[in-house]
Amino acid sequence: MANFVKVIQPGLSTTVQDLGRPSHQIEGFPESGAMDKFSYKLANLLVNNHRNSASLEYVQVGPSLYFNCDSFIAITGGKVQATLNDRPIKQNEVVKVNSGSILKIGQMTSGNYGHLAFSNGGVITEPVLDSRSTTLRTNMGGLDGRALQTGDSVPIRDSVVMPSLQARKIAIEPEHIQTIHFVKGPHWQMFSEEAQQQFIEQEHQLSGQMDRMGYRLKGNKLPVPEKSLLSEGTVFGNVQITRDGSPIVLLADRQTTGGYPVIATIIRADLNRFVQMRSGEAFKFVETDMKSATQALVAQQKILNDTFENWYSNRYREPIGPIRRNAIKIAELIRANK
Known part of the structure; x- marks a missing residue:
């Protein structure tokens, strides 16, 4: 048997x-x-x-x-x-x-x-x-x-x-999460300086719309670029901005392509912390660069290796x-x- x-x-x-x-x-x-x-x-x-x-x-x-x-x-x-x-x-x-x-x-x-x-x-x-x-x-x-x-x-x-x-x-x-690090997304420059600043400075809150496809965030709506986009490939952690100015973080079961502009991508080392946040929890986005993002991931892997x-x-x-x-x-x- x-x-x-x-x-x-x-x-x-x-x-x-x-x-x-x-x-x-x-x-x-x-x-x-x-x-x-x-x-x-x-x-x-x-x-x-x-x-x-x-x-x-x-x-x-x-x-x-x-x-x-x-x-x-x-x-x-x-x-x-x-x-x-x-x-x-x-x-x-x-x-x-x-x-x-x-x-x-x-x-x-x-x-x-x-x-x-x-x-x-x-x-x-x-x-x-x-x-x-x-x-x-x-x-x-x-x-x-x-x-x-x-x-x-x-x-x-x-x-x-x-x-x-x-x-x-x-x-x-256990840790109380207050910040989530990101690198600039492929469409960062399409957003106005006002939108970029607002994205970083405002507090974001997780809405009740959360599943394995993505988490929708609550906060003041971001100004949306007027330019239309062709669909592009997506990655785990992309932060798309919908037509109404709401951010959606794409996760494991996301669609393979998307047509909304991607303002940012959450770094891999912080994604594990982000997905464990519950509806109603609030945080701020903090910009980082690829070198720092890589170092953070290496440090996280080192915990497992050690x-x-x-x-x-x-x-x-x-x-x-x-x-x-x-x-x-x-x-x-x-x-x-x-």
Whole structure:
């Protein structure tokens, strides 16, 4: 029988996601993939997966799952009070799960997106266009191209070995976001100096119109260029200005092309923080340059690299290091028959 987790409660818009299919945008397919890529990569790193292994992404309410096999899991992203067999478990560290266990993630107290990673390769649905990511509006990828439903079986592999288990944790400090950095967009010069200044100086607020395609911002309307544009390709983090002067930040499931002028693009290092902001939260845009944006992304990646190096140096520590799988299974059988 195949190994799986059974969905008891699906949570809110829980889908299978990996790093998406950016190379297929040229063919008209949305990129999709994880919204908070830092949390996604961290979850995979914690359970010793490849960086592009598929995990479950949920929105504000996480799923409840029954495990029919042994596994190791990690929960990252928005803050939750998860339990395993009704006992509290921590985020941002590896948790051993025995067959027959029930995981309940529940309601987030902060943030929008969470990730649940499974060891030994993650969720193993059939790839579509080089990705297991779900694109809901095209019913593509993931589990039949849709969000999880009660009774679904999510395929995973069993796992009983986890190198440097005790060391696999990381402290993530909560932060109050007041600024989001951007680089000038391809149409920055089309906007008047008044519009440019207003974009930087005014406070922007997240509206209630938020999904994986984009977040609409509230604030004083920006003056809009009179010149019409042909449709151009879009990227994750583009800030388009609509005809009524409202900014929309394009995200993972955005359309592949757009005809609204792009005044700015949020830097990659800040996108993870931005997507976790909730409706009603306010911030200001701060301009930066490509060199600084690159340095910020390198510094963010260094957190993951340094964390891995620390775990690797502890790989031979108990309780689980490079021990043979059969030896662990035998030990479990002995304990069960005492």
